[in-house]
Amino acid sequence: MNKMMYIIVAFILVLAACGTNGEEQEQDNAHELGTTDEVSYTVKDARGVDLTFEEPPETIISILPSNTEIVFELGQGEKVIGVSDTDVYPEAVQNIEVVAEYQNINVERMLELDPDIIFGFDYGNDEMAPLEEVGLPVYAIDGASSMEDIFSDIQGIADALAISEDGEALVTDMQDELEEIADTVAEVDERSIYFEISPSPDIWTLGTGTFQHEMIEAAGLHNVFDDVENWFGVSDEQVIERNPELIFTTVHYTDGDPLEEIRNRAGWESIDAIVNNELELMPPDIMDRPGPRIVEAVRTLAETAYPNLF
Incomplete structure (x- = not known):
């Protein structure tokens, strides 16, 4: 049996084993890989708050510069409709509306923009409460104290946007480059x-x-x-x-x-x-x-x- 025939037969056997649950399993797997736009999914932020989405977010507000940089690095920058006044990178943020200033989050404007998700922060002072009290969907991260925390934030944001694979790839690329630097200075x-x-x-x-x-x-x-x-x-x-x-x-x-x-x-x-x-x-x-x-x-x-x- 040639290689292609073996692959085809194996695939048929897998489908048969799945039975009537095959389509559900395929959708579940697609979500796990961050490739679906049809299956609802739930993510948990740094506070332990669950957010459920019926489809991947198409409009994003980010009120922390590091979150904004993560979103853009994940290739989702065109979805960002609001940022903070401290966002400076990438250059494209200069053309995005400022909806949050230092100690002044413009809740009313965010309500008007009606984003699918807001990437915010949690420093232990319940900073996101005014947004959640009016029903806005907030995914908060806490202050990173290690590189591992940063990798976790990247993956969490990727999961929230249903692009888990992209998050994994970005983290892997960063880790590989850090290893190259470590080898150079070893x-x-x-x-x-x-x-x-x-x-x-x-x-x-x-x-x-x-x-x-x-x-x-x-x-x-x-x-x-x-x-x-x-x-x-x-x-x-x-x-x-x-x-x-x-x-x-x-x-x-x-x-x-x-x-x-x-x-x-x-x-x-x-x-x-x-x-x-x-x-x-x-x-x-x-x-x-x-x-x-x-x-x-x-x-x-x-x-x-x-x-x-x-």
Whole structure:
């Protein structure tokens, strides 16, 4: 029996075994793969809230930039009809109506737009309650503290849009690229880094339990504050004592040059990074947002720290 005949016979046997449930099983499988637009399905968001759809959403509002980037990276950007005022990427968001500003979600306008789904957030303060009280369908994610959380958010959003396979493919591509970067920096003499996310006088950095810390490690770098958890404030003395080889910052909202401000801090002139002029202003949109561009962020960190390897 040739290969094609074997496949045909096997397929007939499978259909026979399924009996009258064959069509239902085929529809179920199609939904699991994110390819159906005929079968209702239910997804659960980060709060444990279930949302049921009779068909995949065709109109989307996203009020968190990282969610918006995920939706576009999944190829669903043309469905987005509303965003927040902090959305800047991709460029297409500039042509989409702003329906949410900082601490001001325009519930009335969202009701008028009547989206099939709203991708929102849950930071433990019941932020999405005003939307749900008027019957709007909200899928919320919580704050990502690891790369795995980001992968989970991507998959969850893909599931909600009934494109599960696309979510799996995107996550796999990201993981593959991260492995390539890891291989490139595997043999480096690890350099130490202080990563600043808030400027003087209230200096803040990050430690373990943050996705940025994992990005730093993935780039072959040593975070000088890896003995502290989460995002936290530090003193001048603490940074001086840890004497990092590199100082990277995402601060971009201060007057003047943020790197020059760091160079001129009292006592910091003795830090190796200052002595050797190893200070870098990093792009905040890719460094601070838990979305698909974290791979670009890791590559940027690694290329900046080890330019001879790339």
